[in-house]
Amino acid sequence: MSMPSIFVSHGAPTLILTDAPARTFLAGLGQQIPRPTAIVAVSAHWDTDVPAVSLVRRPDTIHDFYGFPEALYKLRYDAPGAPALAEKVAKLTGAAHDHHRGLDHGAWVPAMLAWPEADIPIFQLSVQPALGPAHHIALGRKLASLREEGVLVMGSGSAIHNLRALVRNEDASEPEPWAQAFDDWMADTLEKGDELALADYRASAPFAREAHPTDEHLLPLHVAYGAAGEGARGRALHRSFTLGNLSMAAYTFD
Template sequence: MDIPTRLPTLFLSHGSPMLAIDDTPAGRFLDGLGAQLPWPKAIVVASAHFLTDRPMLGGHAAPHTVHDFGGFPAPLYELRYPAPGHPALAESLRERLEAAGLRPKVREAHGLDHGVWVPLRRMYPQAAIPVVPLSVMPHGDAAQHYALGRALAPLREEGVLVIGSGGFVHNLGDLDWQHRDAPLAPWAQAFAQWMHERLDAQDLDALLDWQRQAPNARHAHPTVEHLMPLFVALGAAGEQASVRAIHRSHELGTLALDAFAFD
């Protein structure tokens, strides 16, 4: 397949690691998503589970599958996602981020955490596309992650798919473990609706100030790392990118699994 002149960027909510194997609306959405996109020559994934104090890129030629979770069924730990890495792309991205003043680093032995391999395993089960993981900064803000994404914006023209993998509403302390299909809690719904409205309006100023302006922001994200990949994907789409909500679902009462494409 010909490499496209321009790819969208994506924000995907990966939820629980069980997304890798469970038959759920979010899982079925991911199963069909890869086929709806032009085939990329490489994928860069900003993951909520790759946390550093400055931007870092995984540069391993054959990254291992990281099972960075505990207490789940044994079959989950047997899964592997043997996609190749792309050291040359990682180094090229390091140079771009360096030029943007972001002090990046390449971690040569870094593997694929579940924020990377869980959605990719469902989107691209062939594990044939080279993958470069990208960190987020838990002490950084939305503006810093948007700037990180903006430095990656040329990748859309180069056939490289940029994905932010996190969670649209992510408060593990408030999950209703007894009722997987419980309605979305009112506080979570209010936060999600505000985010949808601001994204639809392309109100970047409000979005970058989400912690102050969004209702229930601290309740929806007691820590920020699961929302920061959204700002990376939004920045990587470039100026005046359109926003499409491509999936909406939730689990366990408060875990919102919404996904977006930025064109």
């Protein structure tokens, strides 16, 4: 079985408690793609200087946020880790070993929605914001062979992530033109499989600085794209906005 790789926008941690189109999409994701043998989660919320991989046997649920409803802090995602596969990923990528890292909300929120039984092994691979998109495409490409083992590489970040541009308390508000333009560019670029434009999105995409003041929430997309192998193309699984300009787009690559 050749598994596609995917990118999902995980939004605010409260997505899991919110009635929103993106939550509905993620809750049905497990039925849209083949069942993975294991999941390599590449979250925007674990950044390191060099790649690192978690070898924890029973990953903790990390509540890496503050000031949210108490119900959110009571949630636990008790899926097993996959130390042997994590070791293989470390060898493929040259990643350092981390024996303590659990699952941050970029990993467990979409996983809990898509696979609520928590019976698929999952572990994290970090991003390196200082090294840029091309590095992350190359990092993902080192994982391409895992597709034949049914392993899902799941990038989790945000298709647009500018916290200053959010429209608070207005989930249904329309995105501003700059946000729509960037989101449309990304969908079109991925559909074409234009790797050069994707790697140099800051120069190629309209309103790139407004959409991503920093890179970390888009880099998981680059890893997922790379993991689909040479000549990959993307297809939108879901597109919506929340809080005005926060794109919740999700893509599959093969």
